[in-house]
Amino acid sequence: MITLVVNGASHRLDIDPATPLLYALRGELGLNGAKFGCGLGQCGACTVIVAGEPVYACLVPVIAVEDRPITTVEGLGTEEQPSPLQQAFIDEQAAQCGYCSAGMLMRAQALLDRNPAPSDGEIRTRMAPNLCRCGSHMRVLRAIRRVSDALRKTPPRRTWESNE
Amino acid sequence: MSAGEPGPKASRRAFLAGGGALVVSFSLSPRRLDAQTTSPGGPALPGSLAKNPMLDSWIRIDGDGAITVFTGKAELGQGLKTALAQLAAEELMVAPEAIRLVAADTARTPDEGYTAGSHSIDNSGTAIRYAAAQARALLIGAAAARLQVPPERLHAEGGRVAVDDGRRVSYGELVGDQLLHVRADPQTNPVDPALHRLVGKPVPRVDIPAKLTGGAAFVQDLRLPKMVHGRVVRPPSYGARLRQIDGAAVERLPGILKILRDGSYLAVIAEREYQAITAMRALAAAAEWDEAPGLPDPGNLFDTLAALPAQTVPVRDGPVEMPPGAQIVEADYRRAYQMHGSIGPSCAVSLFEEGVLTVWTHSQGVYPLRAALAGLTGLAPDKVRCIHLEGAGCYGHNGADDAGADAALLALALPGRPVRVQWMRDDEHAWEPYGSAMLTRVRAALDGGMIVAWDYTVRSNAHSTRPGGGPGGGAGNLLAAWHRARPIAQPAPRPIPLPEGGGHRNAAPLYTIPAARVMYEFVPEMTLRVSALRGLGAYMNIFSIESFIDELAREARADPVDFRLRHLDDPRAREVVGTAATRFGWSTFDRQPAGAQSRGRGFGFARYKNLAAYLAVAVEVTVDRETGRVRLVRAVAAVDSGEAVNPDGIKNQIEGGILQSASWTLYESVVFDRTRVLSRDWGSYPILRFKGVPDSIEIQVIDRPGTPFLGTGEAAQGPTAAAIANAVADATGVRLREVPLTAARVKAAIGV
Numbered sequence: 001m002i003t004l005v006v007n008g009a010s011h012r013l014d015i016d017p018a019t020p021l022l023y024a025l026r027g028e029l030g031l032n033g034a035k036f037g038c039g040l041g042q043c044g045a046c047t048v049i050v051a052g053e054p055v056y057a058c059l060v061p062v063i064a065v066e067d068r069p070i071t072t073v074e075g076l077g078t079e080e081q082p083s084p085l086q087q088a089f090i091d092e093q094a095a096q097c098g099y100c101s102a103g104m105l106m107r108a109q110a111l112l113d114r115n116p117a118p119s120d121g122e123i124r125t126r127m128a129p130n131l132c133r134c135g136s137h138m139r140v141l142r143a144i145r146r147v148s149d150a151l152r153k154t155p156p157r158r159t160w161e162s163n164e
Numbered sequence: 165m166s167a168g169e170p171g172p173k174a175s176r177r178a179f180l181a182g183g184g185a186l187v188v189s190f191s192l193s194p195r196r197l198d199a200q201t202t203s204p205g206g207p208a209l210p211g212s213l214a215k216n217p218m219l220d221s222w223i224r225i226d227g228d229g230a231i232t233v234f235t236g237k238a239e240l241g242q243g244l245k246t247a248l249a250q251l252a253a254e255e256l257m258v259a260p261e262a263i264r265l266v267a268a269d270t271a272r273t274p275d276e277g278y279t280a281g282s283h284s285i286d287n288s289g290t291a292i293r294y295a296a297a298q299a300r301a302l303l304i305g306a307a308a309a310r311l312q313v314p315p316e317r318l319h320a321e322g323g324r325v326a327v328d329d330g331r332r333v334s335y336g337e338l339v340g341d342q343l344l345h346v347r348a349d350p351q352t353n354p355v356d357p358a359l360h361r362l363v364g365k366p367v368p369r370v371d372i373p374a375k376l377t378g379g380a381a382f383v384q385d386l387r388l389p390k391m392v393h394g395r396v397v398r399p400p401s402y403g404a405r406l407r408q409i410d411g412a413a414v415e416r417l418p419g420i421l422k423i424l425r426d427g428s429y430l431a432v433i434a435e436r437e438y439q440a441i442t443a444m445r446a447l448a449a450a451a452e453w454d455e456a457p458g459l460p461d462p463g464n465l466f467d468t469l470a471a472l473p474a475q476t477v478p479v480r481d482g483p484v485e486m487p488p489g490a491q492i493v494e495a496d497y498r499r500a501y502q503m504h505g506s507i508g509p510s511c512a513v514s515l516f517e518e519g520v521l522t523v524w525t526h527s528q529g530v531y532p533l534r535a536a537l538a539g540l541t542g543l544a545p546d547k548v549r550c551i552h553l554e555g556a557g558c559y560g561h562n563g564a565d566d567a568g569a570d571a572a573l574l575a576l577a578l579p580g581r582p583v584r585v586q587w588m589r590d591d592e593h594a595w596e597p598y599g600s601a602m603l604t605r606v607r608a609a610l611d612g613g614m615i616v617a618w619d620y621t622v623r624s625n626a627h628s629t630r631p632g633g634g635p636g637g638g639a640g641n642l643l644a645a646w647h648r649a650r651p652i653a654q655p656a657p658r659p660i661p662l663p664e665g666g667g668h669r670n671a672a673p674l675y676t677i678p679a680a681r682v683m684y685e686f687v688p689e690m691t692l693r694v695s696a697l698r699g700l701g702a703y704m705n706i707f708s709i710e711s712f713i714d715e716l717a718r719e720a721r722a723d724p725v726d727f728r729l730r731h732l733d734d735p736r737a738r739e740v741v742g743t744a745a746t747r748f749g750w751s752t753f754d755r756q757p758a759g760a761q762s763r764g765r766g767f768g769f770a771r772y773k774n775l776a777a778y779l780a781v782a783v784e785v786t787v788d789r790e791t792g793r794v795r796l797v798r799a800v801a802a803v804d805s806g807e808a809v810n811p812d813g814i815k816n817q818i819e820g821g822i823l824q825s826a827s828w829t830l831y832e833s834v835v836f837d838r839t840r841v842l843s844r845d846w847g848s849y850p851i852l853r854f855k856g857v858p859d860s861i862e863i864q865v866i867d868r869p870g871t872p873f874l875g876t877g878e879a880a881q882g883p884t885a886a887a888i889a890n891a892v893a894d895a896t897g898v899r900l901r902e903v904p905l906t907a908a909r910v911k912a913a914i915g916v
Binding site for chain 1: 242371382817819855
């Protein structure tokens with residue numbers, strides 16, 4: 001049995017410990033966000049955040065992330081209550097087919113969590129692992145910049161209430 | 165995600181039993197087939213109404229007022245659903261959210277062929293606009309009869325018909341049994357463009373929020389009860405044959421339900437997805453194949469292409485004399501095989517139950533796929549239902565149909581269990597049908613700064629080998645058909661006729677030239693698997709023509725934009741050229757080098773297919789003289805799509821087209837040796853990444869309300885390619901005539 005902590009909830013799964021995280025998220029937990037793109041860590045469609053770091057879910061085996069906090073795009077917000085970054089993607093209409101979008105969001109979120117005010121060059125460098133074939137790049141960059149600018153104007157406020 | 169509505173019969177039953185629905189159910193009845201000809205001598209019906217003239221095949225209004233719009237076109241990430249909802253909502257006087265759209269389902273929607281060729285708004289959008297306008301008129305007529313008031317005192321708003329005295333009656337109350345079961349009327353008047361509330365406005369895409377929040381948005385996300393997972397072990401090369409396989413050890417792996425071997429077609433079904441992948445890999449390791457070199461020498465691909473037998477198709481016929489005394493200029497251009505490269509490998513889910521095969525697919529054509537699957541499986545077409553669900557962007561004929569065939573064959577092998585098949589990355593890279601390698605040759609005469617004669621030839625493989633047409637439903641164009649014990653040969657490809665054209669799409673320049681000959685040399689023999697890639701031959705023809713126009717302008721010592729305008733009469737063409745040049749700052753461009761980087765500007769223009777959207781683009785590039793690396797710095801485009809339904813949707817398509825074309829043009833060619841395709845992942849087939857993305861892209865949309873829709877989705881591919889090559893020539897003084905303009909080629913050409 002493997003214990004995965006996904007979007008704050010703990011799950012005990014009876015799967016082969018060598019199974020890549022992507023198949024546990026999609027197959028066992030029924031989460032749609034992380035996508036299979038290449039299985040090789042070349043395209044970023046499967047990107048999730050593990051303990052603050054962007055990770056290729058198609059490569060990392062579940063045993064390697066046991067008990068560590070995993071965030072998928074479902075953990076950012078919902079259609080009814082999108083997160084600031086999801087809202088910025090909506091505001092910029094930063095998608096065409098949208099297959100790469102969840103991976104884009106997670107890599108961008110990991111960047112903003114670490115550095116709320118990245119330079120344009122840093123955004124491009126940090127986003128480089130993620131591919132988009134439709135050409136929504138300009139809009140994705142604008143969406144990330146939009147959130148970063150908002151964060152700069154409104155310094156993060158620590159709240160002590162639990163989210164639960 | 166739901167699995168869609170039940171099958172045709174059940175759907176009709178459920179619908180009729182539903183009580184509230186008053187409109188007769190949509191059906192594919194013989195009556196509708198009878199109705200497929202327009203009345204003799206009558207005006208033609210607009211858009212896809214011509215082939216599907218019954219209103220209720222497009223629009224259904226239920227007793228509770230719910231509005232459903234049916235389209236045979238598919239959402240491919242191009243924003244189709246949003247644009248169609250805008251058009252329907254505009255005419256029905258409701259909010260776009262009030263429209264429920266059902267797209268591309270052989271049991272429920274009209275047959276509109278493929279979602280391809282930038283035709284969707286023109287075909288389906290036009291049909292829906294007129295059908296919805298007529299529905300509004302019928303509702304007003306029904307209200308007039310019921311309320312005993314003349315129709316002039318009535319208007320529709322918010323899902324109701326209102327009388328000028330304040331009385332209102334809802335659409336749901338008005339729809340009678342047969343109200344919308346009528347033929348389309350060509351005399352219908354859509355809303356005056358001056359009064360549009362929705363059309364022409366940047367309405368946000370209806371599908372984007374779910375895609376950003378983990379909603380079930382794609383066929384890849386479809387989860388059916390008792391669903392299992394299949395994988396196919398593809399041969400190592402096109403012609404490889406499976407000599408032997410010992411699958412015994414694989415059968416004992418956990419979760420394995422079935423190993424299927426049919427000739428060289430080898431597949432596995434397992435309970436869980438990763439079990440299927442593990443088994444697929446084990447089978448691949450155990451399989452022994454016979455393979456032989458069957459591909460051309462990549463070192464002289466273009467000589468091979470030039471030597472293959474060809475059928476000559478005239479585009480503009482007639483002898484062209486190069487006038488004596490004129491300056492003769494000639495050049496030839498090359499384009500490598502290039503791939504669609506969907507980010508999400510192709511996927512399908514299929515269920516065979518009670519003699520009916522259902523396939524959920526991201527195919528661009530559910531009806532053609534149904535015909536091909538019937539041919540492949542021997543089932544009658546009415547026992548096959550294909551339902552479109554979105555996949556990753558396809559940009560043409562990728563592995564979608566083939567994955568549908570894989571899922572269908574595995575579902576037939578395991579009746580009663582839905583089987584999901586998703587291709588692996590190397591399946592998609594190595595087996596998708598590529599955009600053909602192409603050669604063009606052009607010779608022109610210049611006199612007094614004008615082009616006086618033009619002789620152009622394009623040579624290429626086929627640009628469509630889609631399943632769906634011809635005997636057996638074109639099943640031989642499905643990959644699985646090649647490898648089974650009783651293979652179905654691939655049908656002989658045929659050139660796509662003009663005016664659209666395949667390899668000769670956009671082969672004729674839009675410029676005014678007194679004597680012009682344009683020929684297409686169609687090469688039926690395929691060295692690599694090829695089919696429709698966004699723009700088809702237009703990408704290469706526009707690259708060639710627009711590169712050559714710059715070469716001619718240089719010979720004529722003319723500014724490239726002025727030189728184009730000298731030869732353009734069409735005012736709409738002139739307007740996009742002028743707008744792009746002005747917004748770019750063409751006349752004041754500063755070519756100042758930045759350190760080791762040369763800087764240049766380039767221009768490209770075309771009207772897609774010479775009958776769809778007009779697009780002009782100006783770009784700035786830098787060329788690193790040490791490495792030869794080209795960077796697109798900025799692009800400014802102007803596009804005239806006729807009436808713009810969703811200007812932001814157009815911008816998104818053009819922005820994306822510019823970036824995709826930049827990627828094709830700077831980086832992309834399929835690598836192969838004499839036996840195998842070697843481009844099997846993103847390392848061996850690199851594409852644009854964020855580091856190569858320009859600083860800015862600006863799109864000017866020229867909206868022309870009240871004029872016909874002009875297809876836009878592929879308009880940027882060719883002009884962008886030429887603009888980049890022209891900018892590289894401007895920056896370095898060296899002309900590159902082969903796509904892609906890789907850093908190595910540029911470096912070699914500038915000789916540093």
